[in-house]
Structure formats: C-alpha cells, structure tokens
Amino acid sequence: MSKSTQKKKGRLESLKENKKRNMVIGCISAVIFLGIIINHFNTNHLYNDKIAKHIFIDNIDVSNLTKDEALEVVGNKKQPKSMYLIYENTNHEISPEDINLKYNVKETIEEAYNYTKTDSYFENVKRYFGLKTNDKIIELKASYDEAKLSEKIQAVSKAINVEMVDATVYVSGGIGVTPSKVGKELDIASTKENIIKSIKEKKYGDIDLKVNLKQPKVTTKDAQSVNALLGQYTTKFSTGLSGRVHNIRTAAYKSSNVLLMPGEVYSYNNLTGDRNRSNGYKGAPVIINGGLQDALGGGVCQVSTTLYNSVLSSGMELVSITNHSLASSYAPLGRDAMVNDGGTDFKFKNPYSHPVFVKTTVGNGTVTSSIYGNAGDKPNLDIYVKTFKINGRDAADTYRIYKDSNGKVIKKEYVDRSVYKKPKK
Known part of the structure; x- marks a missing residue:
C-alpha cells in the first residue's frame, strides 16, 4: 500500500472517530438538556409548593x-x-x-x-x-x-x-x-x-x-248551631236503694255530655260499658225472666228509659229499642227501653243536618234527659201510645204524630210494639 493511501485511510478513520465522539457528546448533551428541562418542570410546576393551574x-x-x-x-x-x-x-x-x-x-x-x-x-x-x-x-x-x-x-x-x-x-x-x-x-x-x-x-x-x-x-x-232544647223527659226513683241510686248516677254520667254529629248513631251500651264492678256498678234489683233479682247494674234501664223518651220527643231516628219483659214502674207502657250485657242495646241516630247534644242529670230522686240541637230542627210532635191486650198480656203500639205550625197532622210514624209478661204472683 502506498504512503498516500495509508494517509487517506488514517484520515477517514479519524473522521469516523470524531463523528462518533460528537454523536456521543450530542446525546449526552441532549440527555443533560432534557434532564435540566424535566428538573425545571418538576421543580417549578409539578412538585413545587403550589396547587397546579x-x-x-x-x-x-x-x-x-x-x-x-x-x-x-x-x-x-x-x-x-x-x-x-x-x-x-x-x-x-x-x-x-x-x-x-x-x-x-x-x-x-x-x-x-x-x-x-x-x-x-x-x-x-x-x-x-x-x-x-x-x-x-x-x-x-x-x-x-x-x-x-x-x-x-x-x-x-x-x-x-x-x-x-x-x-x-x-x-x-x-x-x-x-x-x-x-x-x-x-x-x-x-x-x-x-x-x-x-x-x-x-x-x-x-x-x-x-x-x-x-x-x-x-x-x-x-x-x-246547638242553641235550643229539642226534647226532655224526667223519671223518678226511690232514694232508699243505695246500690240502685249509685248505678243510676254512674250510667247517667257515662251516657251524658255526648255531641252527636249528623248521621251519627248513639249506643247506650257502648257508653255505659258492661255492668260489672270494674266499671263502677253495684248490686241492685233487676228484672230477669219476668221477675226481680239482685244483680250488678240494677237501675241502668231507668236511665236508658228516660233517654228514650227525650229521644222520642226530639225527633231522633230509632235504630234499636226493646221493652222490658215486665211493665216499668217509672214509665208508661210502650215508653220504656231495656238494655243488658247480652247485646240488647238502645240506639238512635241523629237525623238532622246539625249536631245534637245529649245531657242527662240526676237530682234527688229524679233522672232528667235532655236533647239539645238547632232551633230550626225542633219538631212539633205528640207521642201517642195505643194500649191493648195480646193473649191476656199488656201490649202497646207507640207512635209519633207530627204536626205543622198550625197544628195540622202531617205524618203519623209507627215506632215500636211492646208486649209485656204477666207479673209472677
């Protein structure tokens, strides 16, 4: 190989080495530059002490x-x-x-x-x-x-x-x-x-x-709207029987001061409750099977009877009414109302468009039942009872006779028939 050829080859190899060296230096410089940029980014933007934008x-x-x-x-x-x-x-x-x-x-x-x-x-x-x-x-x-x-x-x-x-x-x-x-x-x-x-x-x-x-x-x-007395009735009782007097007062208290709205039904038994000691009742004479016997609640029927008569005169609608088996001493035939715990109840309904108020008071030997309502509802009526006999037994048909303002009869209403047993001798 000639000397000139050897020199050329040496120069080429030298150029290649320089090129490699420059490339390495360039890469290193780029990495360093990138690192500087990343470090700047991290320090000033990503991991600084501030919240990011x-x-x-x-x-x-x-x-x-x-x-x-x-x-x-x-x-x-x-x-x-x-x-x-x-x-x-x-x-x-x-x-x-x-x-x-x-x-x-x-x-x-x-x-x-x-x-x-x-x-x-x-x-x-x-x-x-x-x-x-x-x-x-x-x-x-x-x-x-x-x-x-x-x-x-x-x-x-x-x-x-x-x-x-x-x-x-x-x-x-x-x-x-x-x-x-x-x-x-x-x-x-x-x-x-x-x-x-x-x-x-x-x-x-x-x-x-x-x-x-x-x-x-x-x-x-x-x-x-309750501004007038529609009907009232009073019965008398002996004050000698303390148990009976007590029961009359108890039943009167329980069944009184009731405001009955239009169409509402009054139940005497629901108000007075079962006749037992826990409800405040005492022993007194009661009509049972056609005779008098001592039992709890004797006297409550006098209150229901008194109320029945004020119901009749005030024009209330009768729902359930039953007479006693024996004629009563405190009310005429056909005008008594028997109740008992066995289901016999006295019920009536308010037929008016206004409420009515039921008030029962007990005095010295008297029970008075009053029904108050609106003056415009006060009926003009008479109570008529026709008495007769059925097989020797006392009987009565009860009516209400309605009249207009001139006293002319406008309606005769049949209420109920009562039939009584003969008293035991």
Whole structure:
C-alpha cells in the first residue's frame, strides 16, 4: 500500500472517530438538556409548593396558590351561614354553631394540592397536562352533628305544633261552647330534607316549612248551631236503694255530655260499658225472666228509659229499642227501653243536618234527659201510645204524630210494639 493511501485511510478513520465522539457528546448533551428541562418542570410546576393551574374548589380558582394562601382565600369566601325556618309570620334560626356545621376546607385544599403529586410520576404528568383542556373542580363538603340537627328540628316542632281540639257543648244554666282548634304538625321529614339540601348546595337563607293541618271533626260553628232544647223527659226513683241510686248516677254520667254529629248513631251500651264492678256498678234489683233479682247494674234501664223518651220527643231516628219483659214502674207502657250485657242495646241516630247534644242529670230522686240541637230542627210532635191486650198480656203500639205550625197532622210514624209478661204472683 502506498504512503498516500495509508494517509487517506488514517484520515477517514479519524473522521469516523470524531463523528462518533460528537454523536456521543450530542446525546449526552441532549440527555443533560432534557434532564435540566424535566428538573425545571418538576421543580417549578409539578412538585413545587403550589396547587397546579386550572384547579378549582367549588367556584374558587386556587391555581398557583400555596396551601396557606388557598386556606385564606377559601376560608374567607366559604363560610356556612344561618338558615331561617319560616312559617307564617315567625322564623326559627339554625346557626352553624347550633349543629356544628363546618366545611372540610383543609382536607379539600390538601386534595387540590396533591392532585398532581401522587405516588405515580406518569399519573402526575398525565393529570398536569390534562388540566390544560379540562379544569378540575373539587367539591367543598360540609359536616354537621345530625343529633343536634334533629334536636333543633324537634324544638321548632314544639314551637309550631298545636293539638287539634274538637269544639264541645256544655249546659250550665244556658248552652255554652268551647271553641275548636285546627291542629298543626310540622313535617319533620321534609324539614330535615330541605335543611340538608341547603347545606349540600350551600344555599343558606329562608326555608319555608311544611306544616300539616288537622281539621277538627267538630268545629266551633258546628257546636254553636246547638242553641235550643229539642226534647226532655224526667223519671223518678226511690232514694232508699243505695246500690240502685249509685248505678243510676254512674250510667247517667257515662251516657251524658255526648255531641252527636249528623248521621251519627248513639249506643247506650257502648257508653255505659258492661255492668260489672270494674266499671263502677253495684248490686241492685233487676228484672230477669219476668221477675226481680239482685244483680250488678240494677237501675241502668231507668236511665236508658228516660233517654228514650227525650229521644222520642226530639225527633231522633230509632235504630234499636226493646221493652222490658215486665211493665216499668217509672214509665208508661210502650215508653220504656231495656238494655243488658247480652247485646240488647238502645240506639238512635241523629237525623238532622246539625249536631245534637245529649245531657242527662240526676237530682234527688229524679233522672232528667235532655236533647239539645238547632232551633230550626225542633219538631212539633205528640207521642201517642195505643194500649191493648195480646193473649191476656199488656201490649202497646207507640207512635209519633207530627204536626205543622198550625197544628195540622202531617205524618203519623209507627215506632215500636211492646208486649209485656204477666207479673209472677
């Protein structure tokens, strides 16, 4: 090989070595440069002490803020406020302190700060660049003491609730009325639901309360329509039998002061109860199987009989009526009402469009039953009893004779037939 050829070859190899060296230097330089860029990115953007750009807490931009700066900004702008529960012209305040209401500000800021600072570098980079196109909104959540909230709602409930009261009628010299009240009851479930909704939505202020109304069955107007005596009857009894007197007073008390609404049925037995000692009854003579025997509750039939006669004269509708097996000493034939525990009851219905009031009083040897109602309902009637015999037994058909204002008969109503046994000798 000539010397010139050897020199050329040497120069080529030298050029190749230089090229390789330059490539290596270039690669190393690129890596160093990339490392500098990555380090700058990590230090100044990814792993700095600030929250990444395009991160919001609710509607507050916390981009490029330190945790302390974000705490000040969010803490100043997001504070829970009082809520006011409104009903009619009153409001009931629930302050944040009442229920320990607070926001998780520190925890939310920590979440915002750590959004691009997870354990995965690639996840952090992905999130960081994802923020360039999609903002990250982190919800600020509230916490409260549910037990204290329930206590507060219960306190508001007590302030609002009103127990429903039916109007009542009383007779003391004249006819009086105790007025009715509309019941009010706070809807606790919907109240709690609306409060929690306000807290979640961070919309504080007035909350209208739902209050359920319970209308009385008997209104003041209903009771005030009872303004006249429709019918009254009095029977007499001997005061010598203490047990019987006691039973008369007991039955009269239990069956009295009853307001009967239109169409409502009065049951004597339901009111007076079974004739036993636990219901307050004593032993006294009772008609059993055509004769007198001593039994609990003797005398209650005199009260039912007295009531029956006031029912007849006041125009009540008879539902159930049974005469005694023996003629009564305290009422005419056809005008007595027997009751017992075996199911024989005295019942009548209010046929009017207004309520009627049943009042029974016991005096010294007398029982008086009075039925009060609306003056416009007072009937003009006579009670007629036709007596006769059936197989030697006393019998009676009872009628009500209705008349107009001029005394002309407009209706004759058959009420009942009573048949009595012959007294045992």
